[in-house]
Amino acid sequence: MLEKFKQTQFYRAIFRTGGAPIATHKQRILVTLNNVFLHLHPVRIPKHAVKIKYTWCMGGLSFFVFLVLTVTGILLMFYYRPTIEYAYGDVIDMKEQVPLGLMREIHRWNAHLMVITVWLHMFRVFMTGSYKPPREFNWMVGVVLLILTMLLSFTGYLLPWDQLAIWAITVGSNMAGATPMVGAAGPGSSLLAIGDVNFVHSASDARFVMLGGRFVGEGALLRFYVLHCIALPFVIMIFMIVHFWRIRKDGGISGPT
């Protein structure tokens, strides 16, 4: 039945390799080459590159976890409204009203997992010296991806709008208020003044820009929601494209020469 289906014009229209059983060397190569997703990979790789003890699988898992987060995040967006009135109630409804209300659990634990896998990926890359020439630039792109991962996690932390969320973000955003020169509580900010008029105060400093207000409120929730769902995923995807492309251009996975 399946074999017959594979011979149809329909199947062959989708899979260019056609329905013939994949047995020869050439066909195996074509599987990778003819598939837009698989062709991120090279066709042939050195054997150490498929060993878990070398790669720890962490880079690939980071990407996979990112995809899980994208899918579950889209599903959560159907139920969530980023306003003070609704946010907390919507989060409760995700568990109580939505069938199999597990999506938030999956999203949250995968978010923690992504921070961990990205850190461990970096750990592995360092320990194998894989940042050394010609991969310096890709290491730097990786550092940017690490920061974006933590920012994504941080902005998402506010969205449930419970005590845990706003106070964690309050602690985090207070740091921005201490930025030298541009934070109201930072060193040097009081120097930016003409007479008694301060340019940098609690309604014009770095913290205000981050929160869209003097404290973690309506403005911050909307700002973090847009950053979390649109802005940061958009940016991180651009950097991921560069990261993956550069792996290939820099000679594939690192290895002894």
Next chain:
Amino acid sequence: MENFKEIINFIAAPQIMFTALLAVFFFIFPPTDWLYSINRKLGLHKLWTKGGGIFLLVVTLGFFIFGLTDENFRLIVTKADNVPIVGLLFLVIFLLWLCLFQAENNDKRIAEGKGPMEAEDAKEKVLVWPDLVYIELIALVIVSALTLIWAISLPAPLEGPANPTVSPNPSKAPWYFLGLQEMLVYFDPWIAGVLFPTVIIIGFMAIPFIDNNPKGSGYYTFKERKMAISIFLFLWLLLWLFLIMTGTFLRGPNWNFFGPFEYWDIHKVEVLTNINLSELVYMIWQNKALPDNIFIREMYGFAALGIYFGLLPLILAKTVFRKVYDSLGPFRYSVFIVLLLLAVSLPIKMFLRWGFNIKYIVAIPEFFLNI
């Protein structure tokens, strides 16, 4: 049993734990040939054998299983948002062992002139389909299954609705930022929350340009990159993960320290007798009032900073880091040493606090400039 818990509570205090870890750290991960030979003599490299791995597993797992019998320990460790950190702890120990196990193996092979194991493997080429694609698929299935079980068995935390008028005690940042929050004990927010993150980012991006050792690219080794690996592990294990663990598990109400088996008593009182360097010099040593002029008042602090960032790099370049300086050249060495001194300033500030109760080296609250 209670006595044992008391002892652990006592040892877990950062003053003792950090000092102890720092004391043994450079023997376990030796940066220089001399320390490397001591490491061999003491047999510390045996940690990275199969026996050593089992030893590490038994010790950490044993401690956790024993700890879980205690109510206070269980309360902190099984808090939903803390579970990933426990997982991280075990993963990091396992992966540290895994890479150093392979590094030891490779170092032996290289010494025998055989080249690293990875080079042996790399001689053979495999096809991505099916050899890699199937491994990826299996990894995805396993991780999906694990996160599904995790999601079913552990509900995502949700506390009461946000209330800006009631602040929880302690208020903690998300766990991956707790290293930075823990630094707030020793530094002002502009350093712990702004300067250090910036320096960490710049410093990490600078790694490939500072480390100009061509060896050890694409395979596990320790011997060929002692200095680089030792410094990296110092930053990653001691200054990042250790602080996160302390901030998560051992900091309770009012950010006071609580041992792993200690009840988080909100009324625990800690004596705060911290003073600034200027107060120490003028008021205690010289028994005088603080001068009115800010620059005279803080000149000892500025002098200390000047020596630390100006003179010390020169001295180090002539002594401990002579080889490093020779291979890096003046520019790379300057960047390297400034980054390293900034990182080392954290433990220095810790010891100044613990040993001499010093709060700020330079304290100019007039401009929020406290260092």
